[in-house]
Amino acid sequence: MGRAPSVDDAVLLRHLxxxxxxxxxxxxxxxxxxxxxxxxxxxxxxxxxxxKPGMAAAVLESVEHAFADIVAPLTSxxxxxxAVEEMARRVGVFYAQGRLACVLDTMTLRGAPDDIRARAAxxxxxxLTAMADVARRAGASEEDARRRARAALxxxxxxxxxxxxxxxxxxxxxxxxxxxxxxIRRPAPAG
Amino acid sequence: MGRAPSVDDAVLLRHLxxxxxxxxxxxxxxxxxxxxxxxxxxxxxxxxxxxKPGMAAAVLESVEHAFADIVAPLTSxxxxxxAVEEMARRVGVFYAQGRLACVLDTMTLRGAPDDIRARAAxxxxxxLTAMADVARRAGASEEDARRRARAALxxxxxxxxxxxxxxxxxxxxxxxxxxxxxxIRRPAPAG
DNA sequence: GTCTATATTTGGATAGAC
DNA sequence: GTCTATCCAAATATAGAC
Numbered sequence: 001m002g003r004a005p006s007v008d009d010a011v012l013l014r015h016l017x018x019x020x021x022x023x024x025x026x027x028x029x030x031x032x033x034x035x036x037x038x039x040x041x042x043x044x045x046x047x048x049x050x051x052k053p054g055m056a057a058a059v060l061e062s063v064e065h066a067f068a069d070i071v072a073p074l075t076s077x078x079x080x081x082x083a084v085e086e087m088a089r090r091v092g093v094f095y096a097q098g099r100l101a102c103v104l105d106t107m108t109l110r111g112a113p114d115d116i117r118a119r120a121a122x123x124x125x126x127x128l129t130a131m132a133d134v135a136r137r138a139g140a141s142e143e144d145a146r147r148r149a150r151a152a153l154x155x156x157x158x159x160x161x162x163x164x165x166x167x168x169x170x171x172x173x174x175x176x177x178x179x180x181x182x183x184i185r186r187p188a189p190a191g
Numbered sequence: 192m193g194r195a196p197s198v199d200d201a202v203l204l205r206h207l208x209x210x211x212x213x214x215x216x217x218x219x220x221x222x223x224x225x226x227x228x229x230x231x232x233x234x235x236x237x238x239x240x241x242x243k244p245g246m247a248a249a250v251l252e253s254v255e256h257a258f259a260d261i262v263a264p265l266t267s268x269x270x271x272x273x274a275v276e277e278m279a280r281r282v283g284v285f286y287a288q289g290r291l292a293c294v295l296d297t298m299t300l301r302g303a304p305d306d307i308r309a310r311a312a313x314x315x316x317x318x319l320t321a322m323a324d325v326a327r328r329a330g331a332s333e334e335d336a337r338r339r340a341r342a343a344l345x346x347x348x349x350x351x352x353x354x355x356x357x358x359x360x361x362x363x364x365x366x367x368x369x370x371x372x373x374x375i376r377r378p379a380p381a382g
Numbered sequence: 383g384t385c386t387a388t389a390t391t392t393g394g395a396t397a398g399a400c
Numbered sequence: 401g402t403c404t405a406t407c408c409a410a411a412t413a414t415a416g417a418c
Contacts, residue, residue, distance in 0.1 A: 158349025
């Protein structure tokens with residue numbers, strides 16, 4: 001067996017993800033990916049023989065894994081409200097409380113390869129399904145559950161943009177705080 | 192006086208805007224800007240001596256004008272609900288019913304010049320103020336009006352991302368349809 | 383004002399030494 | 401597995417003819 005990698009696969013992916021999610025596919029230059037990861041460009045090509053498209057695909061795959069963990073509480077936690085609260089907490093960590101952009105946003109701009117766009121669409125659909133499932137489990141109808149899930153994703157993505165544009169994560173934090181009531185039917189007002 | 196421009200300033204800006212909003216600042220190559228506008232690269236430098244940064248600045252300035260028109264009904268139309276409905280209609284046109292991205296999103300990614308980001312922040316703030324004004328005029332408190340305006344912008348931006356990622360403008364169209372009730376207090380339920 | 387031609391830099395990618 | 405060196409294409413930008 002050959003020499004051990006100087007940078008762990010998982011760590012490398014984290015660094016590459018950081019660049020792709022902030023700059024988009026076209027904006028992520030090999031130079032930026034190189035300096036963020038600490039590997040020279042040629043070394044990146046050794047780890048990803050298919051080049052930048054391969055790096056982007058690996059990044060999206062790692063983000064898929066990250067999201068599997070983010071939505072895991074939705075099925076493992078029996079109380080729907082507690083489940084959504086835990087998901088919201090993990091979403092906050094993933095987006096650095098609103099300081100990092102979403103790959104669904106930045107990696108679907110013009111210039112991104114089709115397979116990247118397809119992966120992004122699949123990722124969004126999976127997330128929507130997971131959120132709709134917990135809403136249905138909490139008593140929402142099929143149609144209402146899907147509507148709530150879409151509203152939640154719209155709000156997360158939109159609040160991330162506001163956070164970036166206004167350089168203020170407040171709207172994103174508010175979105176996270178209100179995720180439970182967006183997905184789970186509020187109890188009927190007393191009186 | 193010299194030769195007349197082969198492409199009108201306003202038309203030129205429209206073409207440049209199309210590229211920047213779809214590809215972002217870094218992704219908008221001179222070649223793409225050239226072929227979209229019908230002018231060769233050197234001609235673009237004649238019209239914009241400061242190059243790509245100047246083009247991007249001019250694009251954002253033209254978008255500012257476009258938004259001045261989009262929000263105009265909020266002050267010119269006396270009925271708040273009708274005002275928001277007309278704004279929603281114009282927003283739909285500007286975003287081609289959800290098929291075009293928002294410059295607030297794409298032109299604020301890493302790589303964009305600081306003055307572009309500053310202009311984007313100013314544009315977002317102006318829009319928020321205009322929407323909050325109409326909400327307040329319809330009876331909302333200062334705090335509630337601002338909250339509603341932010342929710343409306345979050346929803347527009349988020350639904351545009353969903354439209355792009357899922358390749359389905361439905362969520363954006365729904366957002367537009369519900370803008371009036373998001374900004375204007377719903378009448379108390381009868382009974 | 384627009385064009386062709388060109389300079390210069392950056393980006394993506396490969397070869398081969400260690 | 402990582403590095404230096406290099407190649408080629410694309411991107412930004414300029415010069416000068418028309």
